[in-house]
Amino acid sequence: MQFLYFSLNDFEGPVPPEFGNLANLRDLSLTSNARMSGALPLELTNLTQLETIVAHDTGICAPSDTAFLSWLDRIPAARIARCEGEQGMAYLTQATQSLEYPVPLVANEEALLRVFVTAARSNDEDIPPVRATFYRDGTQWLVVDIAGKPGPIPTVSDERKLGSSANAWISGDYVVPGLEMVIDVDPEGMLDPALGVQRRIPATGRMEVDVETTSVFDLTVIPFLWTESSDSSILDITNALAANSDLLFETRTLLPVADFDVTVHSPVLSSSNNVYDLLSETAAIRAMEGASGHYMGTMTTPVTGGARGVAERPGRVSFSIPVGWIMAHELGHNMSLRHPWENPSYPSYPDGFTGAWGYDFRDGGRLVPPWKNDIMLGCCWISDFHFTQALRFRQSEGAGRSDRSGHRLSQSTSLLLWGGIDSDSVPFLEPTFVVDAPATLPNSTGDNRLTGHSDTGTELFSLSFDMPEIADGDGRSSFAFILPAREAWEKTLATVTLTGPGGSVTLDGDSELSMAILRDPLTGQVRGFLRDPPTATQAAADAQVTGAHGLEVLFSRGIPDADAWRR
Numbered sequence: 014m015q016f017l018y019f020s021l022n023d024f025e026g027p028v029p030p031e032f033g034n035l036a037n038l039r040d041l042s043l044t045s046n047a048r049m050s051g052a053l054p055l056e057l058t059n060l061t062q063l064e065t066i067v068a069h070d071t072g073i074c075a076p077s078d079t080a081f082l083s084w085l086d087r088i089p090a091a092r093i094a095r096c097e098g099e100q101g102m103a104y105l106t107q108a109t110q111s112l113e114y115p116v117p118l119v120a121n122e123e124a125l126l127r128v129f130v131t132a133a134r135s136n137d138e139d140i141p142p143v144r145a146t147f148y149r150d151g152t153q154w155l156v157v158d159i160a161g162k163p164g165p166i167p168t169v170s171d172e173r174k175l176g177s178s179a180n181a182w183i184s185g186d187y188v189v190p191g192l193e194m195v196i197d198v199d200p201e202g203m204l205d206p207a208l209g210v211q212r213r214i215p216a217t218g219r220m221e222v223d224v225e226t227t228s229v230f231d232l233t234v235i236p237f238l239w240t241e242s243s244d245s246s247i248l249d250i251t252n253a254l255a256a257n258s259d260l261l262f263e264t265r266t267l268l269p270v271a272d273f274d275v276t277v278h279s280p281v282l283s284s285s286n287n288v289y290d291l292l293s294e295t296a297a298i299r300a301m302e303g304a305s306g307h308y309m310g311t312m313t314t315p316v317t318g319g320a321r322g323v324a325e326r327p328g329r330v331s332f333s334i335p336v337g338w339i340m341a342h343e344l345g346h347n348m349s350l351r352h353p354w355e356n357p358s359y360p361s362y363p364d365g366f367t368g369a370w371g372y373d374f375r376d377g378g379r380l381v382p383p384w385k386n387d388i389m390l391g392c393c394w395i396s397d398f399h400f401t402q403a404l405r406f407r408q409s410e411g412a413g414r415s416d417r418s419g420h421r422l423s424q425s426t427s428l429l430l431w432g433g434i435d436s437d438s439v440p441f442l443e444p445t446f447v448v449d450a451p452a453t454l455p456n457s458t459g460d461n462r463l464t465g466h467s468d469t470g471t472e473l474f475s476l477s478f479d480m481p482e483i484a485d486g487d488g489r490s491s492f493a494f495i496l497p498a499r500e501a502w503e504k505t506l507a508t509v510t511l512t513g514p515g516g517s518v519t520l521d522g523d524s525e526l527s528m529a530i531l532r533d534p535l536t537g538q539v540r541g542f543l544r545d546p547p548t549a550t551q552a553a554a555d556a557q558v559t560g561a562h563g564l565e566v567l568f569s570r571g572i573p574d575a576d577a578w579r580r
């Protein structure tokens with residue numbers, strides 16, 4: 014059993030400890046069972062495959078057992094209230110936060126402190142001064158005094174108005190792992206004790222603030238120029254692009270991104286303006302350039318194919334028209350996020366509201382209400398659920414991958430093998446090229462297979478892989494691998510075949526699938542994909558029309574010919 018959706022079932026009582034025996038469980042959804050309650054059983058920590066656990070709109074909570082909470086922190090998609098704690102009284106928020114379902118903070122990004130001072134009875138008192146003392150590694154580090162302000166003091170924590178909490182901006186310099194805080198309310202003791210205002214949060218000890226470091230978010234943006242159009246306005250957009258550009262506001266704010274490296278690729282000429290072709294080409298460029306970061310292709314409209322953005326989920330390749338929220342949406346897919354309407358575990362499934370109060374630091378700061386659309390539905394904010402899931406995903410990815418940045422991997426004569434499946438799952442192959450590039454091979458096996466054969470039928474290579482999931486692709490998918498070649502293949506490689514659940518396709522010397530790839534021999538950057546060019550010479554000439562001089566032209570009719578091997 015891998016999936017248990019118990020949502021909206023009117024179950025009651027606690028979760029039975031026997032659930033801990035469902036060793037293969039990946040998704041446990043208990044939402045909207047108002048009569049379910051109690052602490053989750055510690056036996057659940059046996060569920061090591063769990064990817065989703067949600068229990069909003071229930072009375073179920075997470076026990077404050079250290080081992081249980083660290084198990085819960087490793088689950089990418091989790092939304093479980095804490096059984097006890099001081100979360101209801103003060104928090105730090107960045108893009109989004111929730112009294113009930115605490116959202117981790119991203120290190121080194123500024124945060125807003127909100128202290129929810131409450132009184133035991135209704136009153137006309139002003140909200141008293143508040144002193145927040147922050148500790149790092151047990152040592153006092155920062156003291157922030159927040160002046161009192163007009164009341165009344167609310168009787169319950171009220172997130173809906175900034176005026177009902179004591180607030181202070183905390184510089185990103187102080188938002189670091191190991192942060193703890195103590196809040197002293199009314200430090201001078203001016204309030205009537207009969208109001209029942211809690212003077213210290215937490216009552217004893219210090220409140221841990223969950224601050225998480227993330228690896229550098231390395232994004233390369235590729236401006237595509239369509240050969241059929243003279244529109245080069247995308248270059249005006251990308252030439253000005255930097256990590257702090259308005260166009261990347263949603264990416265750097267709504268996604269768990271702190272250190273943000275943005276590289277703008279040289280323009281790439283493409284004879285297609287179809288978003289799926291452009292996604293494929295982006296994947297091929299990333300593979301040919303041996304990159305480890307995220308690659309996003311972009312082109313000004315008109316693009317065809319029916320989507321304005323498309324992305325591997327999860328993955329590192331995407332395409333988006335240059336619209337900020339669409340770019341963030343596609344990068345959200347790269348960080349494993351799905352559409353709310355496709356995910357029964359999503360808090361406001363299928364409506365896609367954020368469901369939590371956000372905060373926008375622009376223009377002096379303002380609250381963002383929970384009925385805004387989540388970025389994975391449309392414009393323009395992020396839910397507590399998705400922010401946490403993307404952060405957990407980035408952390409697991411950082412832990413699982415070796416850091417290849419900064420190292421130029423050894424290049425050797427290789428084959429660019431690329432293709433995919435169409436929306437009916439029918440496989441297709443793009444022409445195979447001989448390239449000098451570092452290897453990019455599948456990192457898991459699966460039910461698709463690429464094979465190369467000689468004309469006598471001898472198998473030269475065989476790669477098994479899973480077709481990546483492409484979000485917004487209507488069932489389509491694409492891949493690009495770089496396979497180091499053996500010398501003998503120059504004379505022997507006669508066919509390349511892709512076989513998958515939806516059928517099989519073979520390229521051979523008669524495929525008539527001409528394509529030229531333009532590459533800058535100095536930088537190694539890919540500069541063009543020209544489908545069906547009259548001749549290689551013509552392709553080179555076309556490229557020079559755009560001012561791209563001195564480009565190397567790689568040419569293939571499906572299977573590389575002798576010239577291609579001898580370059």
Ligand SMILES: [Zn+2]
Nearest residue numbers: 342352484485
């Ligand atoms: Zn999408």
